[in-house]
Amino acid sequence: xxxxxxxxxxxxxxxxxxxxxxxxxxxxxxxxxxxxxxxxxxxxxxxxxxxxxxxxxxxxxxxxxxxxxxxxxxxxxxxxxxxxxxxxxxxxxxxxxxxxxxxxxxxxxxxxxxxxxxxxxxxxxxxxxxxxxxxxxxxxxxxxxxxxxxxxxxxxxxxxxxxxxxxxxxxxxxxxxxxxxxxxxxxxxxxxxxxxxxxxxxxxxxxxxxxxxxxxxxxxxxxxxxxxxxxxxxxxxxxxxxxxxxxxxxxxxxxxxxxxxxxxxxxxxxxxxxxxxxxxxxxxxxxxxxxxxxxxxxx
Numbered sequence: 001x002x003x004x005x006x007x008x009x010x011x012x013x014x015x016x017x018x019x020x021x022x023x024x025x026x027x028x029x030x031x032x033x034x035x036x037x038x039x040x041x042x043x044x045x046x047x048x049x050x051x052x053x054x055x056x057x058x059x060x061x062x063x064x065x066x067x068x069x070x071x072x073x074x075x076x077x078x079x080x081x082x083x084x085x086x087x088x089x090x091x092x093x094x095x096x097x098x099x100x101x102x103x104x105x106x107x108x109x110x111x112x113x114x115x116x117x118x119x120x121x122x123x124x125x126x127x128x129x130x131x132x133x134x135x136x137x138x139x140x141x142x143x144x145x146x147x148x149x150x151x152x153x154x155x156x157x158x159x160x161x162x163x164x165x166x167x168x169x170x171x172x173x174x175x176x177x178x179x180x181x182x183x184x185x186x187x188x189x190x191x192x193x194x195x196x197x198x199x200x201x202x203x204x205x206x207x208x209x210x211x212x213x214x215x216x217x218x219x220x221x222x223x224x225x226x227x228x229x230x231x232x233x234x235x236x237x238x239x240x241x242x243x244x245x246x247x248x249x250x251x252x253x254x255x256x257x258x259x260x261x262x263x264x265x266x267x268x269x270x271x272x273x274x275x276x277x278x279x280x281x282x283x284x285x286x287x288x289x290x291x292x293x294x295x296x297x298x299x
Contacts, residue, residue, distance in 0.1 A: 040078045047073065067094050074111070085111050085118035089127065101135035112205040113243060122153050125206050126161055132202065133163075140178060142166065144199040147174035148206050175203075182223055193227035196220060197236065204239065214240050214249050221256060230264050251282035255291055268298040 037045070050066040070087040073079060088111030095104035108128050112121060129145040132138040146162050151171040153159060169177075178199055181192040200220035204213045217236045224233035233256075240253035254274050262271035275295040279288055 038078075040076050043069065043072055043076065063094060067091050074114075081115040081118040082120050085115040085120050085124055088115075089120070089124050092127065096131065096135075101131060105131045105136060109202065109205045113239075116208045121206070122149060122156060122158050125149055126158065128202060128205070129162075136198075138195070138198055138202075140195045141199040141202045143169070144171075144174050144178065144203050145206060147171045148203055152206075188226060190227040190229075193223045194229055194232070197224045197227075197229060197232050200236070210244055210247065214244055214247060218249065218252060218256070221253075225256075225260070230260050234260055245281070248282060248285055251278050251285040251287060254278040254282075255287050258291070258294065262294070262298060272298050 047066070047069045050062065050069055053062050054066055067090070070090055073087045074084045074091075076084070088108060092104045092108035092111070095101075095107060105128065108124060108131070112124055112128065115121075118124070125145060126149070129142045132141040132145065143166060146166050147169055148171055149162075150159060150168055178192075178196045182189055182196050184192075197220045200216050204216050207213050207216070217240045221233040221236040224230070224236065237253040237257045240247075241250045244250055255278055258271040258274040258278070261267040261274065272295055275291045278285070278291050279295075282288065285291075
């Protein structure tokens with residue numbers, strides 16, 4: 001066994017301490033070098049943990065947590081529209097399973113309007129139609145949805161999911177039948193007008209052509225006004241403003257909403273605010289002078 005002098009032992013201990021210090025410094029520098037996770041990445045980590053928990057031992061509380069996390073991801077602009085619409089689809093399905101069918105329908109419809117470039121729009125739209133048929137008793141809405149999808153996604157295998165009872169008709173014919181039902185033999189059918197408004201509410205979520213969407217919202221709104229479904233008419237007008245604020249026809253929608261608020265609901269202050277917004281946002285609109293004149297008559 002070799003003999004070590006005291007000085008050699010001291011030197012060896014110094015070397016050991018030196019290398020230990022180096023290792024600790026290296027470890028700390030590695031930790032410092034690790035990039036900090038972005039808010040989006042942190043949210044994704046939380047989603048993955050919640051998904052794992054729900055896959056093993058789901059509870060109502062864990063499902064709610066996952067839905068809330070997915071809802072946050074729908075607002076994450078770093079994610080693709082397809083992924084965000086898929087999150088909306090999960091949320092809609094969770095609401096559907098819990099018996100909240102109208103909320104499920106409206107959440108999915110909103111998702112479709114917000115993510116027009118998502119690759120999963122066809123399947124999401126088919127689910128929208130399913131809710132319309134199964135839980136909202138709106139076969140006319142489903143017919144228009146199916147006609148729109150067949151027109152846009154012709155040849156797509158997912159179209160085979162459309163129930164056989166819904167025969168193929170052109171989009172033009174489907175829309176024409178809805179309109180004709182509103183005015184049978186020169187009269188006016190209020191219930192048919194309401195069905196038309198509901199079908200348009202779905203169609204405008206699936207359609208991606210801005211001009212067609214705006215035209216249909218405004219037409220549906222006027223028909224609903226005739227049927228005295230004023231709150232529903234306002235919803236159609238508000239969608240034009242929400243989705244297409246830069247379009248001049250949003251000025252039409254504001255004007256129509258202001259008239260209802262003033263003349264039907266007597267909400268003159270709210271109507272005045274809408275008219276001022278219309279004049280301010282669309283100063284070159286052809287109805288600006290009419291808006292000013294109407295505003296001057298309000299108490």
